[in-house]
Amino acid sequence: MGNSKDTETKGGLKFSEMLPFDWELLRHAGSEPVPNHLKKWWFCLGGTVAYLFIVQLATGVALTFYYIPSPEFAYDSVANITHNVRFGWFVRSLHKWSSNFMIVALFLHVMRVFFTQAYRHPRQLNWMVGFGLLGVTLFFGFTGYSLVYEQLSYWGATVAANLAEATPLVGELLGFFLRGGPEVGANTLTRFYVLHIGFLPMVAFMLIGLHILLIRLQGVTELRFENDPPEKAAGHFKFFPDHVTSEMIVGVLLMYLLVMMALIFPAELGERANPAVTPPHIKPEWYFYFNYRLLKLTSLKVSVVLTMVFGGIAFFWPFVDEFLRRRLKANDSVIVLIGVVAILMIFTFTVWESFSG
Amino acid sequence: MTLVVKRYIVAALSFFLLLSLLIVAFQESNMKRKETHQDAIVTGANEGCVTCHMKDSPALVMEWEFSKHAKVGIGCIECHVAEKGEVDAWKHEGTYVSVLVTPKDCARCHSKEYEEFSRSHHAKAGEILASLDNVLAEKVAGLPDNNADAVNGCWQCHGTIIKFEKDKDGDILRTGKEGKPVIDADTWPNSGIGRLNPDGSKGSCHACHSRHAFQSKLSRSPENCGKCHMGPDHPQIEIYNESKHGIAFYANRDRMAMDKKGSWVLGKDYSAAPTCASCHISAYMTPQGEVKAASHDVGERISWTLRPIISSKLNMIIYEDGFKEDFPHTRALPKIGETLDTNEKVVENEELVNKVVSRKVEKIVTWEERRDLMKGACLNCHNDTYVDNFYKQFDGLVTLYNEKFARPAKAMMDDLKKDGVLKADAPFEKEVQWIFWELWHHEGRRARHGASMMGPDYTHWHGMYEVSKHYYTEFLPAVIEAAEETSHALGNKYRRKVEELLTAPEHAWQKGLSKEEADALKSAYKKRYEK
Secondary structure, eight states: OOOOOOOSSSSSSOOHHSSSOOOHHHHHHHOOOGGGGGGGGGGGHHHHHHHHHHHHHHHHHHHHOOOSSTTHHHHHHHHHHHTTTTTTTHHHHHHHHHHHHHHHHHHHHHHHHHTTTSSSSTTTTHHHHHHHHHHHHHHHHHHHHTOBBBHHHHHHHHHHHHHHSTTTTTTHHHHHHHHHHSSSSSSHHHHHHHIIIIIIIHHHHHHHHHHHHHHHHHHOOOOOOTSSSSTOOOOEEEEEIIIIHHHHEEEHHHHHHHHHHHHOOOOOOBBOTTTTTTSSSSSOOGGGGHHHHHHHHOOOHHHHHHHHHHHHHHHHHHHHHHHHHTTTTOHHHHHHHHHHHHHHHHHHHHHHHHHHH | OOOHHHHHHHHHHHHHHHHHHHHHHHHHHHHHHHHHHHHHHOOOOHHHHHHHHHHSHHHHHHHHHHHHHHTTOOHHHHHBBBBOOOTTEEETTTTOOSSSSHHHHHHOOHHHHHHHHHHTTGGGGGGGSHHHHHIIIIISSSBBTHHHHHHHHHHHHHBBBBBBOTTTTTOOOEETTTTTBBOOOOSSSSOOOOOOOOOOOBGGGTTTTTTOOOHHHHHHHHHHHHTTSOOOOOOOHHHHHHHHHHHHHHHHHGSSTTTTTSSBTTTTOOOOOOHHHHHHHEEEEEEEEEOOOOOOOOOTTTOEEOOOSSOOEEEEETTTTTEEEEETTSSOOOTTTTTEEEEEEEEEEEEEEEEEEEEEEEEEOOHHHHHHHHHHTTTTTSSSHHHHHHHHHHHHHHHHHIIIIIIHHHHHHHHHHTSSSSSSTTTTHHHHHHHHHHHHIIHHHHHHHHHHHOOHHHHHIIHHHHHHHHHIIIIIIHHHHHHHHOHHHHHHHHHHHHHHHHGGGGGGGGGGOOOHHHHHHHHHHHHHHHH
């Protein structure tokens, strides 16, 4: 036993000394005033995604306790989770619904940022980071769905790998990287699993950290609405407790909705994957319907190139926007119109695909 | 929105979230209960039974827990309860119960099924006790003091009279502290479909609805009927397995909705194949809607009887009290309201006796109407030309068997009896009696049943081929031999009779084929094998 002065405590435990940290700084950071427009609910969408991401982490960790990433056992282990493991059906359903909600919230968040033009200088970088997060989330959805190893998810993975293979120049390499061989099989499952539970969460964490850091450094955009009187100063309210309470409402409501969805529409299990039998109707998850419809309307190569072009424009949008306004003298109405057309196209293709056989 | 309002919203939402989580917990425990059969409702009256029998015969209780009965609180007592004074009743742990659960017991809830079943051919299966089949098992195969062949064989399908061990005064022997009646081991266990029960009811629901789980999928399965409808004399299950119906069933069992709760309707709940139940008992769709047949009168849709020596079409006479008789189409039909003397087999003093009862005719169902009921099932998958032509093919085979073999063979046997060659009280004395027996009872039935359910091999090779081969090479020579054994004069008489019979054009093939026929045969074989 040491007898050093440092280890002695006077009058009980002193937490602030055990963890030397500027607590005042945290209090300050936590109660930073935020602009009044954040009271509008659609500004909670980013927080919604973050919240759902935490739900995904918690339920995902629980699912890994029972999931076995091999072609022989994958399907059976999911069946075991669904039918035998205590609350397994519930956790799996939460994971499924939370992922769907997350993608919806992400799309809405992107739309909000687009139409409030919050991506403009100096926040171009954060738009790109956010777009990276959208890509990571979609990849999450794709790999996760494939892990179930039922007929539709198996063939969905096969189609996706074929799409990747059609990418110009690097297609062959990309296809092989996804599948780990000429066909979807054992190697595909292990790499999807590692990507889904290891690599993608790590990347997501880093990007989310960067996303929030950039928000804090640059501050939230000061937004003025058209019908605001010009003399109105941008008001502020406290992050804590005001905004945090709003986020709590969203959080509890989301959790309630997730639980109800899990109860009413629990995650189901289709037929076991059979590499020998192609089902008559292959369909990816709904958030890939746009690409799938594009594929059906054009050809494999053209659809991949188009997706890359659209994706590229979206990723570099802050700079495209700048170019359109500065060089082509486009006004804000044109920018809004482009957004509306893009959304209508995505929406139409998705609905079209969902109603087609 | 003020902070206070927000806080109230958080509180309200949290309350709803908590409620939804409670539903999740309820759902989870419900799933677990279902898996471990804890959703069985054990009522107060059954608690004692379940507690003890869970130790004595746990699998039996577990099967009951699995049943639909258990889910609605129908337990041991509801079926096994008995009245004081009933021959099979005894006071067990304070309650009068009986081992036997008879159709009358089931009728307490399933009265419609009981009525239908009681008038059915199935319920009369126990009447075989006074038949040649039983003579073969009890006398021919048995010993004077050992009828084990009948006990283990015939009676397990047909049913038997449930009897009790008696003391020297003729009272039922009772055993143990509770005085449990001792059932004659020859008669119990027995789940024969025509069992003759001490309460006067006929049959055993358990024959098709195996206790104690009473699963629908079991009674809908062809294998269930195949326990009895099989073998050399009535190979229905083998024929079904050979038929397109059977092939489709076994390949598509997973699409047959075998486990469906409630009604199971062909053309609505399933389409892949018919099972025995689909055609003979269950409901099916028609253009007018669902035929809620679900009749436990299993012979209702049968238009031919294929059992006797000579087949006939069957009209059904239903009397006022629900009693039913089949009239061969050759017998004149009575009028509605007419009173007829009917023969009913009943048990008196543990013996089967014939009782003549006057009954008033209430309804007549002609053989054509019965056939239409069956056609209704067929038409779910086939068009009317197909169904009508099938019946033409089937009728053709039965008529062929009847006219070419059954009728002349029976006439020959009747003549032998008249001439004193065969004795009425010695049914298996001479070889010709054995040959004749197998000719109609085994081979002839196989051919007719084969055609009725579209089993080609059973119709021909196991059926008509055997009938004709044995008719020409065994039966007719045995007729002469039996007559010869009696006297040379009778031998000559029957030799002439057989010779005369064989002069008919349908037997002319024996003398050889015509030149054209022989040449055609030769060239066909040459073409086929000389390569």
